[in-house]
Amino acid sequence: MASMAYEPHPPAVPEWLNKGDNSWQLTASTLVGLQSMPGLVILYASIVKKKWAVNSAFMALYAFAAVLICWVLLCYRMAFGDQLFPFWGKGAPALGQKYLIRQAVVPESTHYRRNGTIETPKSEPLYPMATLVYFQFNFAAITMILLAGSVLGRMNIRAWMAFVPLWLVFSYTVGAFSLWGGGFLYHWGVIDYSGGYVIHLSSGIAGFTAAYWVGPRLKSDRERFPPNNILLMLAGAGLLWMGWSGFNGGAPYAANVAASVAVLNTNICAATSLLVWTTLDVVFFRKPSVIGAIQGMMTGLVCITPGAGVVQSWAAIVMGILSGSIPWFTMMILHKKSIWLQKVDDTLGVFHTHAVAGILGGLLTGLLAEPTLCSLVLPVSGSRGAFYGKNGGTQFLKQIVGALFVIGWNLISTTIILLVIQIFIPLRMPDNELMIGDDAVHGEEAYALWGDGEKYDPTRHGSIFGAAEITPNDHEYGPARGVTINL
Numbered sequence: 001m002a003s004m005a006y007e008p009h010p011p012a013v014p015e016w017l018n019k020g021d022n023s024w025q026l027t028a029s030t031l032v033g034l035q036s037m038p039g040l041v042i043l044y045a046s047i048v049k050k051k052w053a054v055n056s057a058f059m060a061l062y063a064f065a066a067v068l069i070c071w072v073l074l075c076y077r078m079a080f081g082d083q084l085f086p087f088w089g090k091g092a093p094a095l096g097q098k099y100l101i102r103q104a105v106v107p108e109s110t111h112y113r114r115n116g117t118i119e120t121p122k123s124e125p126l127y128p129m130a131t132l133v134y135f136q137f138n139f140a141a142i143t144m145i146l147l148a149g150s151v152l153g154r155m156n157i158r159a160w161m162a163f164v165p166l167w168l169v170f171s172y173t174v175g176a177f178s179l180w181g182g183g184f185l186y187h188w189g190v191i192d193y194s195g196g197y198v199i200h201l202s203s204g205i206a207g208f209t210a211a212y213w214v215g216p217r218l219k220s221d222r223e224r225f226p227p228n229n230i231l232l233m234l235a236g237a238g239l240l241w242m243g244w245s246g247f248n249g250g251a252p253y254a255a256n257v258a259a260s261v262a263v264l265n266t267n268i269c270a271a272t273s274l275l276v277w278t279t280l281d282v283v284f285f286r287k288p289s290v291i292g293a294i295q296g297m298m299t300g301l302v303c304i305t306p307g308a309g310v311v312q313s314w315a316a317i318v319m320g321i322l323s324g325s326i327p328w329f330t331m332m333i334l335h336k337k338s339i340w341l342q343k344v345d346d347t348l349g350v351f352h353t354h355a356v357a358g359i360l361g362g363l364l365t366g367l368l369a370e371p372t373l374c375s376l377v378l379p380v381s382g383s384r385g386a387f388y389g390k391n392g393g394t395q396f397l398k399q400i401v402g403a404l405f406v407i408g409w410n411l412i413s414t415t416i417i418l419l420v421i422q423i424f425i426p427l428r429m430p431d432n433e434l435m436i437g438d439d440a441v442h443g444e445e446a447y448a449l450w451g452d453g454e455k456y457d458p459t460r461h462g463s464i465f466g467a468a469e470i471t472p473n474d475h476e477y478g479p480a481r482g483v484t485i486n487l
Contacts, residue, residue, distance in 0.1 A: 170416075
């Protein structure tokens, strides 16, 4: 097989294939995938109360797998295929070899001038469709998992299993096609470089809406919900941060200069936001918080996403300062004073870290998008932020309208989906399961420690190793006491 790869004209290397672009896009896809699996799986499992560690990790794990199957069966082409409506593509499988090994293309991305002539040809990356399908799957998967952060600790797992494919079909694909796949917002010129609206604003609004319909956690959980492992939280957050280089670096669909700018800006904004959030924690609460630092990192990454490849690096610092302070204010001050916000139990504050930060990033992009950088990646020529004059004020208006569309669609679609599911499956776990947690829902616990709840029961689950019980009388070295090991 190795010899075939180096023939003069190997069949697996057509003339249109750029090996460098294909290599980078597959690498970027893997980095985005690692943000979810295992990044958010670890983060969710460790940031929640111990009794919800398994359930929280499983919700993320299930979503990742379910989204992939739905994506290749139907949803990829609803988001990036031929137009059905101005906001939605025609669903079809993306599984056949004839489709997957041909050159990638986004068929509705050709942008025309008002006189009907072509302004920007359709997007045709120099790698196969299989690469593009997989890259975009990872974006869909992480959106679903981010949404889950709003309903951890009480959503019925069966309701979640039904919700994932329905929300992917009726909500995510609409935003993706409208802004990325050649829909009406794409051609109107709304800038969403890598998902500030498609991913973060939609997951924040949909998560907040879902939290309202599912209902709150137990009162005891709302009042005290400490993370069970802060060090593992940092490991999950680290995977999320480093994976964001693929998230924003892969958005240009090529290993080009726009990708380099986007990766640098991503890290600058995240670092700035983390430092600002931590500073505010120290000033107002007298202590730096690891959880706060992670939240600040997250808001910085979210805020830069809609403009990562189209703003200058000094603008990334400005965006980091604002993303580390405005979401901090809405989460730490406004939320505690707002009766309306407190009525909705958003477990991980996804509304603040993703919806607020996402719309902030989109609006700042409408102000700070640099014309030369815009010309490298955007289909509408002459795009620029309001600070650069000419039609920049119109761009800011477009960003507002785009945000309102995403907010409205997710609010309505998420509500309808959950109300339909509620007819057949309760959205919230019963109180007896909420009291116990993982063991009641899954029959499993994250940590089997002495004196820390129910431990492994070999009569119920079977023995893993088949070893006998060791008691003090079996110990050959003397009269040790209190040693009982069940294997």
